[in-house]
Structures are given as structure tokens and as C-alpha cells.
Amino acid sequence: MTLRFSTAALAGIAAVAFAAASGASADTIFYPHLVYRSGAYAPNGIPFANGVADYVAMINARDGGVGGAKIELEECETGYATDRGVECYERLKTKGAGAIAFSPLSTGITFALTEKVAVDKIPLQTMGYGRSESADGRVFTWNFPLLGTYWSAADILVQHVDKISGGLKGKKITLVYHDSPYGKEPIPVLQDHATKYGYTFEAIPVTHPGVEQKAAWLKIRQTRPDFVFLWGWGVMNSTAIKEAVAVGYPREKMYGVWWAAAEPDVRPAGDDAKGYQGLALHPAGADYPVHKDILKYVYDAGKGAGKREEVGEVLYNRGMIDAMLKLEAVRIAQKLFNTKVVNGEQVREGYERLELTAERIKELGFEGLVTPLKISCLDHEGARKARIHQWDGQKWVFVSDWIEADTKYLRPKMEAAAAAYAKEKNITPRSCS
């Protein structure tokens, strides 16, 4: 009886496995999705994950997938923990027809995967995060920090406060940062600029997850910096705003990086967050053509990943843009290799030819949501622009035009850091000519 039962069970398992395998192989590309829908960073992880899931679902429903290939998306929960992120990567990298690319939404996981993706030949798309020097495509062949690195972000913020304050000479800037690879990224640029612009710079670390910041803010109360830059993530951001209120530091003088300037960062602080400012890689809002399609094909069909009213939040839109850029790279690779089902190595070639013109942005329904960008072998960042937006208590309102990071200063710095990395890891940089 036992024997018969186990034989039957085995046969059942085999049948299911076969069905799953055959289902995946017919013109289907595999989109692994590292998410965090639980844990300390979930409030920020969820809208981003929903943006990705809904965009992919819409493309599947509206266009039948990308270039004739259905997209199979599988989420893996990392909880923003580096070890779990690596585990997810190992589990998903060879699934289906092979992973097209990874986006871990964590600088810590990005640091851990950078060496692995080069061996496994899978691109690592880190839109608006990751290692700043990975914009140098000669050394970081597999990394694509699209749309802006933290060095670009720091440069843009300094440019902005320099402009509005009539010069930073003799002023004081304090950075309150998440004590992790992410939070430390802007420090070299802010230090360089302290000399160039003539301000005094101080950096105050906040330990994960960032719920205990009283000491940091009491220090700020004593030193009274002219501006506070906030490089936080998740609950650290809303806590920082609340602590600023508690020590009476004006929110108008606080600037968050683009990961510290979304709805989950300001809403928990209620009315006290009014006036807080931050970088915006793109606008919030759900009035763009792509949103109409998402609502029509996904939410009207009852298949939305989140709540209908959350479509169009800052991080939701960022997730959507992240997915769109990845699928654009896939589309280019499909044409280049004349095949529907592409692997990571082919998608990398797609990324390196990725060019988002104003015309193409319009075709995709993203007009006004994303700036044009052009990736090349030499430059894996593609665009380095952001705007400043301010929370008015209800919504984000732009208070600056697009500001472009200073490439003349950043590029040599990036190249030097990339060269140092190459030397340390014994990598011979590719030639891009």
C-alpha cells in the first residue's frame, strides 16, 4: 500500500514537473523578480514590486508578451537581506529559458551579485542605485545603473542647494545616511564638493533599520546645518522626518535622495512632513497613457497586484519604468539575434544598444514620465538628470526643472574608481572603440 502510494505520488510529481517545464519552454522568457513584500522595508518594496508586476501583466495581456514571447514573472522574497537576495538569485538564474536580467532593488545585494553575474552572464539592472562606478561599462560589463547613480544624485543635490542659497561658501551640509553600502555611496562626492563649493560637511550614520535616530538629530540641533541630506530607506525616512519635527529642524531644509522621497516616506509623518523635499527621477501620478492601459488590461480584469488607488505613486511608477527598460533591452536583443526567447547574455547586448528617444518614449506611453537615455559600451548609466519635488501634505509638487549632473567632474572620478576595482579584482577592462 505504502509502495503503491509513493509510486503514484512520484508519478504525480513528475507529471506536474513536466507540465511546468513544457509550459515554460514555448516562446516564454523568464523574468526573475527580487522583491520585499514583508519586513522592515516592505512599505517601500511593495509599491515598486506592484509597478513591475502590473506592467509585465499589462504587456502580456495587451501585446501577448514582448516580441511574441510571453513573459513569465516569478517573485522571490528577499526581505532586503543580502543573504536571502543571493539565495533568490541562485534559485532563479537558470529557471525557465534562463533569467533575462536581475534587479535586486538593494545596493547590498547588488554588491554581492556583481561578481556572480559576470560568471553566469546575466545583466544586473540597478536603476537609480547600486555601485556608482559601475556606470563604466568597460570594467562593469554586466552592470547597468540606468538613469542615475548616487554620485549623480549627490552632485545634483549640491548643485540645487548651491543655486537656491546663493552659493554654499561658509555653509554647512549634514548627511544623515543609512549605515550600509547604499548610504555610504554619496560620501566621496559630497566630500569633494565641500572643497570645491566651500561648505563644511558632516556625515552621520544611522544603524539599520533606522528607528533610533535621536542622537543624530540632537546633534543636528546643536550644529544647525544649513541643509540636511537624507540617504535613508524604508522606515528610516519617516523616522528622520519625525525626529526633525521633534528637534524643530525645518523640513524645507531637508532633501532626500530619490529613495527617500516617495509617499511611504512622508505619509507616516502626517502634516509634519509638509515642506520636505527630495530628488525625483520621474514624476508621480497616474495620468499617463501607460497607466490607462494598466488600469484597462490589469485592474479592470481584477488582476492588479495592489490597490487601484496606489497606481501612480512614486515607487509604483519607478517599478513600471524599471520593467519597461528591462523589456526594451529584451526587445532589442530579440531583433539583434532574431529569436523570441533570449538569454541573459543576449539581453546584455540589448542593454548596450538601448536608446530611449523621445519618440520611442511616446510610443511606449511614458511621455513625461521618463527622460531620454542612451546606453553605450562606455556609459551604462545613460542619463543623469533629476528634478526636485516637495511634499505639500497631499502630493509631490515639482519645485525645480531637470538638473543634470556634472559629467566633467563625475566621469573621471567614476573611471578612476572603476579602474581601481578592476585592478583589485584582476579584470582587464574591455576596449569600447
Place this chain on the structure above:
Amino acid sequence: MAELGPVLEVLLGGLMSGVLYALVALGFVLIFKASGVFNFAQGAMVLFAALSLVRLSEWLPFPLAFLLTIVIMIAVAWAVERLVLRPLVGQHGLILFMATIGVTFFLDGFGQTIWGSNVYQLDLGIPASPWFLLENVFPGGILVSPIDVFAAAIAGSLVLALSIFFHSTKIGRALRAVADDHQAAQSVGIPLNQIWLIVWSTAGIVALVAGMAWGSKLGVQFSLSLVALKALPVLILGGLTSIPGAIVGGLVVGAGEKLAELYIGPLIGGGIEYWFAYVLALAVLLVRPQGLFGEKIIERV
């Protein structure tokens, strides 16, 4: 005098944070004192209670939501007693501790599944803007946060109530008897199951109060369960069985870590607040292995 102002301010801020740590530590002490179980799930209970309250208050008037949350926490206590502790009566303390780790993961996951993982705002109507004391003595005054003062007041009254409960009531004495020896207490007719239910329910209510105090400061979200880890050095310092120990331990840790972060931190790169509490606690253990207020246990072999 001008330089003394900031030090006093940090000291005061630290003491206030310390009261909040003490509030969480109190939940640990209660259960340990009455059942000899180190309840690792206390943090998860703080999160679960606060989440229940904040989500229920979206549907119900606040006092009703508060009462319903108390009922929920009693239900949790009942379930823990029935499903986890009762089958393990008489087992080694370590086994019971491991079981509470299981409860932690369950409550964390279950709470987020039914109530959601977002940040929820808990507005208790306490002004967020700071008060400034002694403005004519120190330039800029000494800053005090009203939320901290409120939390300190709540924690203070809770401690007073619990001390009276433990020392002057029949149930309190029964609780202490159970803590000394489960089986011996049972043999003299103390209903172990009831006692456990009472003490876990009380810890659940303490968790709710701690969750409200922390939640109004940070927003109600997952990190509340991590805040509970701050109670561990407090327990090491104050001793696992002493309610005054939890309070004094909380105050020492709160003030110590803030002062260290501000005045020692810059010398070694900052961000020391988190581990400094443990260093402080370990230093105390070197001198007093039972903690500041713990009972000295002598076992003859």
C-alpha cells in the same frame, strides 16, 4: 553653563528613550518572572498589538478598537498557552524559549498577512513639536519631546500598577510561586494554566501600550518588532526578574547609548549607538553576573 545645555538635553532625551525600552523590557520580565520562560515573542507581540489597534481603529471608534485589541491579545495569550506552553509543561526552559522563537515568526508573518505590511499612522493627539525648558538658563533651552514625556508617564504608571499587582495580590503571589517551580506550584494547588494565561495576557497588554508609545513615534510597521531587541541589553543590565531593574536598566541604556553616540561616536566613526548598549550591559555582567537587580541564585551541587 552654555556647554552643559546640550549634554543635559541628550541625557534627558536618552532617559526618555530609555523609558520606552523599559516598557518593552517589562513585557519580558513579566513572563520570565511568572513562568520562567524567556519570551522571545515579546517584540512580535508589540507589533501585532499595535497593528491590530491601528487597523481596527480605521473601522471602529478608538476606545472600541482599543478594547477589541485587548481581547485579541488575550486570545493570543490563550492560544499560546493552549497550543505551545501546555504541551511543554515541565520541559527545560530552553525548550520553552525555542518555542517562543517559533511564536515570534508566526506572529510576525500572521500579523503582516492579515493587517498588511505598510506604515500606518497612529495619531494619539500628542503634539509632535518640541517643548523648550529653561530657556533663560541655557541658550536655546532644553528640548523635550512631548511624545517621550507621554510615553514615560504611561510607562511609569504601568510599572507602579504591576508592582502593586505582584506584591500585594493573591494572584501576584501565585505568579511568583509558579516562577520558582512549575511542578511544586502545581502540587500545592496553584492552577498553572490559568496563571500562564493571566501573565501572557498581561504581557500582551503591556505590549499594546509599548506598541502605542513606539507606534505614535515611528508609525506602526514591522520595525516595531525589531525595537524589542533594544530590550535585551536592558534585561541583561537590569536582571531578568526585576521590574525596577527593567526601568533602571532602560534608563541607563537609553542615556548611555545617546551620550556615547554623541561624544564617543565621532572618535570612532559613529553609528555606535546600537552595539554600545550591549557593551554597557556586558561590562555590568563582569561585575554583577546577575544584573543590577537580578536575584543571586546559589545552587549547591
